[in-house]
Amino acid sequence: MVRYYADVHKTKKNREDCRITYTTDGVSFKHVDSFGEFPAGPGDQVFVDTIPPSHTDGVIHLLRRGVEVYYLRRLTLIKKIGMELRLPKTARGDVRALMRIDDRWFRKVTEDFLVMRRMILAYRSLLKTHQQLLNKYKALSEAERNILRPAIKSLEEQMEVMARQIAVEAGVRYPAYNRLVDGLGIRGNIKAEEALAELMPYIDQPMGLRKMINLLGLFKPIHGKKKIYDGRLRKALQRLTASANNIRSLQLTAKKEKEILTRIWMMYRQEALGRLAMPAQG
Numbered sequence: 158m159v160r161y162y163a164d165v166h167k168t169k170k171n172r173e174d175c176r177i178t179y180t181t182d183g184v185s186f187k188h189v190d191s192f193g194e195f196p197a198g199p200g201d202q203v204f205v206d207t208i209p210p211s212h213t214d215g216v217i218h219l220l221r222r223g224v225e226v227y228y229l230r231r232l233t234l235i236k237k238i239g240m241e242l243r244l245p246k247t248a249r250g251d252v253r254a255l256m257r258i259d260d261r262w263f264r265k266v267t268e269d270f271l272v273m274r275r276m277i278l279a280y281r282s283l284l285k286t287h288q289q290l291l292n293k294y295k296a297l298s299e300a301e302r303n304i305l306r307p308a309i310k311s312l313e314e315q316m317e318v319m320a321r322q323i324a325v326e327a328g329v330r331y332p333a334y335n336r337l338v339d340g341l342g343i344r345g346n347i348k349a350e351e352a353l354a355e356l357m358p359y360i361d362q363p364m365g366l367r368k369m370i371n372l373l374g375l376f377k378p379i380h381g382k383k384k385i386y387d388g389r390l391r392k393a394l395q396r397l398t399a400s401a402n403n404i405r406s407l408q409l410t411a412k413k414e415k416e417i418l419t420r421i422w423m424m425y426r427q428e429a430l431g432r433l434a435m436p437a438q439g
Contacts, residue, residue, distance in 0.1 A: 161197055163205045164251040165212065175209055178248040183256055186249055191215040192226075199223030204263055206235060206255055210278055213271050220268055227263035231385075234258050269330040270358045276326060277355050280319045281389065287312050320351035327354035331361055333428040340424045341401050341417075349400035355393035356421065366422050375415045394418060 163179035179195070180186045189195060192215030197203055202225045208216055216226055229235070235254045242257065244250035290309050294302055324347065327334045334357055343349035359372065370376060373394055374386030391414075398417045399406050 159197065159201045161195065161201065161203045162252050162256045163195075163203060164248045164255065165205060165207055165209060166248045166251075175212065176248075177205075178252055179203075180249075180252055180256075183253050186252070193218040195219060195224070197222070197224045201225070202227065204255060205229070206232060206251065208266065208271070210275050213275050216266065217268050217271055220266070220271075226266050227260075228266060229255065229258065230262055230264050234262060269361075273323070273326060273330065273354065273358050276319070276323050280316065280323060280351060283312060283316045283319060287316060317347060320347045323354045324350040327357050331357045333361075333425050336428055337421060337424055341397075341420070343397075343401055346400050349397050352393045352397035352400070353421070356390065356397070359390065360421060360425050366419065369418060369422055370415065373414075373418065375411055375418065 159181055161179050161181055162183075163177050165175050165177050168174045168176050174190075177189050177192065177195075178186055179189070192203075192212055194215075195203060197219060200223060203219065204227045206229050208226075208228050219226055235251050235258075238244075238254040238257050239246065239250055242254065244253055287309065290305065290312065294305050294309065297305065324338075327350075328338075334354065337353060338344050338350055341349070341353070343353065359369065364372075372387055373391045374384060374388070376384075378384035394414050394417065395406065395409055398414045399409055401417055402413060404413075
């Protein structure tokens with residue numbers, strides 16, 4: 158087994174393109190333009206700082222070759238380690254910092270996770286644009302609103318189409334998804350179904366309830382320390398909680414969010430145990 162450590166960074170010539178600098182020993186470095194070009198084989202491991210959506214297909218290609226891929230869950234650790242070791246702020250320096258980070262800070266990726274993430278990122282982009290247009294809409298005159306209204310409606314239609322695709326894909330890739338949809342009573346509520354789909358890649362991990370609660374920021378911050386959690390996942394949970402409880406976003410509380418998360422986690426574990434208890438077909 159060979160361990161590769163890689164840093165994905167923008168190129169100087171074209172800031173839209175990414176290049177990958179990697180090493181196995183921290184001394185000799187090489188470069189590739191895509192993960193598909195990695196010399197890794199079955200059983201090898203690749204530890205990377207981040208996986209841009211544009212590199213999704215390349216990573217899937219690695220996974221299908223039998224390579225294990227892990228990405229860093231907290232990018233700020235690279236800067237922290239780099240400062241502690243006084244490493245240069247270069248791709249090679251970031252790779253060396255990556256090599257010093259404990260394995261527990263890396264998350265193993267699967268093809269299901271990567272495909273779902275790419276679709277969800279597209280939906281989040283639409284959601285962000287929609288919110289920006291709504292904010293502008295409120296500040297305009299009635300005549301200006303009439304011009305903007307068709308654009309908002311068109312965007313909402315695109316969001317619904319994307320949300321349906323995400324819900325269908327989640328149902329295919331995660332066996333428990335459809336039962337969770339029915340258990341929460343959100344069948345037909347496409348926005349809620351999409352929000353649940355965003356949570357599925359993380360619920361599907363062998364993660365305890367306490368870690369899930371911490372991941373979504375449902376805890377009291379330690380005095381004097383910044384509260385660190387996944388804000389985008391928290392927003393998905395909030396959308397899901399509002400829909401499942403048939404309440405407005407202003408009526409949301411952390412307690413209600415925690416209750417929904419606990420219900421989802423418990424239902425998922427029961428579903429998983431049920432699948433394990435089923436006798437093998439043969």
